Structures are given as structure tokens and as C-alpha cells.
Amino acid sequence: MDRMIYVAMTGAKHTMGQQAAMAHNLANTNTTGYRAETSVLRAVPVFSDTLATRAFVVDSSAGADFRPGIEQQTGRELDTAIQGPGWIALKMEDGSEAYTRNGSLHVSPNGVLQTRNGLNVQGDGGLISIPPNTLITIAKDGTVSTVPAGAGTSEPNISVIIGRIKLVSPPEAQLTRGLDGLFRQTGGGEAEADANVTLRSGALEGSNVNVVEALVDMISLSRQFEMHMKMLQNAEGNAQRASVLLSVSA
Secondary structure (H helix, E strand, O other), X not given: OHHHHHHHHHHHHHHHHHHHHHHHHHHOOOOOOOOOEEOOEEEEEOOOOOOOOOEEEEEOOOEEOOOOOOEEXXXXXOEEEEEOOOEEEEEOOOOOEEEEOOOEEEEOOOOEEEEOOOOEEEEOOEEXXXXXXXXXXXXXXXXXXXXXXXXXXXXXXXXXXXXXXXXXXXXXXXXXXXXXXXXXXXXXXXXXXXXXXXXXXXXXXXXXXXXXXXXXXXXXXXXXXXHHHHHHHHHHHHXXXXXXXXXXXX
């Protein structure tokens, strides 16, 4: 009886957590570079001095789906889509490094290359500062070059390289998602730049959430939650009938 109650109780709790994660995925179907959340439940026995009749359900493998999203052409020079595995490195305010697949970039009022959310893009040699009144191009390897606005075709060698976006490819198993939606290495630290990671300018990678699969999972999780609640109701009914039988036999 105890085992059924505890499994049903903790199962219902974590099923609600899975529903929340699935709802979060659905809310981010249009978020550039978003990676869907994943999770799996398992039962864990509770060891104590009493009888080993209790077990809890825990979310054992909360993680992310690293499959690529659909690439969309935008034609904007500061839109970049990573080709294959890899991440764009960002420099956080606390000095740490985080990683994203969202390649929608812009230049801040201070001339620093940033994401649309205002996070600084990490370059191989620090932050990337963009001179004023220039046109920006981003090469396949992340190299950022500028040309003065209004430069004519008679000045073919006027392009200036001002930096290179740091592109990394740490093992996916070593990445964890933060509350801000960005990924970081599990043990902290910074990943090494990977020359094999490439970009495509003028495109963005969409979310990898499959709306149909997510809706089906939501229905399945709803049924699982109802099953857990019925188990609790059955346990309560069995306990009441057992009390009646014990009182009669007494």
C-alpha cells in the first residue's frame, strides 16, 4: 500500500513537471535556435530503518533534444545559422561563457556585436567592436569584416577584418541548460574554439520543437496524471475498507 501511494504521489508531481516542460516547448516553437526540453521518470526505493515499502519517482534524465531545427533564409547580413553541430559563444556579465544557437545578431549603441537579447558575442580575442558607419559581413568561419558605408566598387581592398566569432562544439553530454535558456558546460569553464564549426550568413535556425509530437505528449501526460490520481483514490478506498474490516473483526 505504501509503495503504491508514494509512487503515485511522486509520479503525479513529476508528471506535472513534465507537462510544464512540454508547455514551455510549445511556447517556444517560434524561438530561434531553441532546443526542446526532454525528461524521463524512474522509480527509486527509499531506504530507511523501517520496512522497505516506499519508493519515490524522480525525473532522472532532464535534458535537451539537440536535433537541428529548420533553417530559414532571411537575407539579413547579421543573421547567422550554424551548420551542423556547434554553438556561438557569449560573454556573460559575470565573466562566464554561455552558448546559444540563436544567431540573430545586432550592433549595440556602443558598437559591440550582441544577440537580440543584448548579450555580448564572444570573439576569439575578446568582444567584437564594430566601427561606426560601416557595413558588416560575417564569413563562413565566423570572421567579421567591415566596409565603410558608401564605399564604391573602385575600392576593392577596403574590407577590414575586425574579429572572429568564437564558435565551439563541446560534447552535448557535458552541456546543461540554465534558467536563462542558454547552455553551459556542466563543470564550468570555457570550451575551446572549434575551427570545424561553420556559419551561414543571411539565415536563422528555427526551433526544433515538433508541435504535433508535443501535443501528443501533452495528451499522454494528462492521461498519466489521471492514472496516478486514480491510484491514490484506489489506495484511499482500500485503506477505508481495510479499517472497516479490522474494526468488525475486533
